[in-house]
Amino acid sequence: MSVRKPAQRFLDEIDVPYEDEGNYVVVKHAALFMSTLMSKVLSMSNVKLFNATCVEDLITRPAPELSGGVRIVGVVTNWTLVTLHHDDHSCMDPNTINAPLVISTTGHDGPFGAFSAKRLESMGLISKLGGMRGLDMNSAEDAIVKNTREVTPV
Template sequence: MSPPSAMFAEPAPVSAPLPTKAPLKDQVKVAGNYSSTSTLAEVTSDWEKFTFNPIRESQVSRAMTSRYFKDLDNYAESDVVVIGAGSCGLSATYMLAKARPDLKIAIIEANVSPGGGAWLGGQLFSAMVMRKPADAFLREIGVPYEDEGNFVVVKHAALFTSTLLSKVLQFPNVKLFNATSVEDLITRKDAQGNIRIAGVVTNWTLVTMHHDDQSCMDPNTINAPIIISTTGHDGPFGAFSVKRLVSMQQLEKLGGMRGLDMNVAEDAITKGTREIVPGMVVGGMELSEVDGANRMGPTFAAMALSGCKAAEEVLRVFDERKAQNDE
C-alpha cells in the first residue's frame, strides 16, 4: 500500500496543450463571393458567376438544434403561456408583449402553421370582415382595410394574419413553439384545496397524435403563473383547456356553443373573456364552450378584441399569481 504522503501528493503540473488545427470536417470557408453588405442588385447582377456561400450540413443542424434547445431551457420557466396561436391568441400576445417587454411569453400551437382559421375569411373566401370598433386594432398593427360603414374589410385574411404574426414574432420576449400540443395542465392546491393552474404539459403534436399506436412517450413541461387558453370551439384540439377543467372537476360542465348569431356572439365573447379559474384566462371561441355563447361565424372582430381583453386580464392578476407561483 502506498504511504499517505504518496496518496495525497499534489499532481504534477500539466502543460496546456498546444492549439491544433480544427479537423478537416469542421473547417468551413468563412465567406463566399458576397459580403453582408451586398445589395440584392449586386447578388443578382451576374447569374453565371453566382454561388452561395459554402456550408457544412452539420452547421445547419447545429444552428437549428442549439437554438431550439436553448429556447426550451429558457422558456421552461415562463411568465405567460398562450395556448393557441390563432387570431385571439396572437392578438393577446401582441398586446402583452408590447405592454410588458419584461415578461417571458411562450406560445404553444398544435399546428405547423400558426394562425388558426384566420388565413381565410370563411368558406375558403379571401376577404376578412371585422365589425367596428375592431378597426382600431387593424390601425394599431398597420393593416389596410376598406370602410363599409359599420364594418371594415381586409382584402385578404392572410394579410391580417401574416402581419400580426410577424409583429408578434419580432418581440424578443416571445417564443412560438409550433407543431407542439398541450396535453395537460400543471396544477397546484392552496391550503383550502382550491386548484390553481401553474403551467402546461406539452408534447410534439405528431407524438400526441400517436399515443394510441406507440409505446408511452412522456411529455415535457412549462411552468408559468398564468396561461391564456384560446384553443377555439370544440374539436380535435379545440376547447382543450376547458374540457380538461371539467374532467378535473373545476367546472361542473361545459355550456356548449349555441347557434350562429353574430350580433350576440361577438359582444358576449369579448366582454366574457376572463380568468375562469386561478391561473387560466380563457378567450376567443373556447369561451363559447364555457358560457354557452353563440357562434359568430366568419367575422373576426371579437377574436382580435377578445385577445386585447385577455391581455388586460393577465396584467390585472399577474402579480398575485406570480407571488403564488413563487411560494
C-alpha cells in the same frame, strides 16, 4: 376577412390595410392579417412560438387557499404528430412549460382549446361548460367580450 367595428382600431394599430364598408371593414385576406400580427408578436423579445406543438394537459399544484384547492401552473406539451398517434405508436415523453399565466383563446375542441375547459370541469374547478352552437357573428362577438373573465384564480 370582415371585422366588425370598432375592432378596426386594432387593425390601424398594427398597420393592416382594409376597406371601410360602414358597420364593418374588410381585410383583403385573412393571411394578410395573420402574417402581420405574427410578425409583430414574434419580434417581441419575450415571445416564443412552439410550432407543431400540442398542449396535452394542465400542470396543477395544491392551493388550499383557493376555492377548489388547485392552482394551474403550466401546461404539458408534445409534438402534434405524437399527440395524434398516441393510440397506435409508443408514447414519447412530453415536455412541460411552467407559466404564471395560461390562456386558452380558441373556445373549440382541439389540442388546447376546449380540452382545457373540459379538464377544469373534470377537476371540479368550473361547474359547467357552455356548449357550442351555430355561429351568429353579431351576438357571438358581443358575448366574447361580455364573457371574457378569469376561469380559475391565479
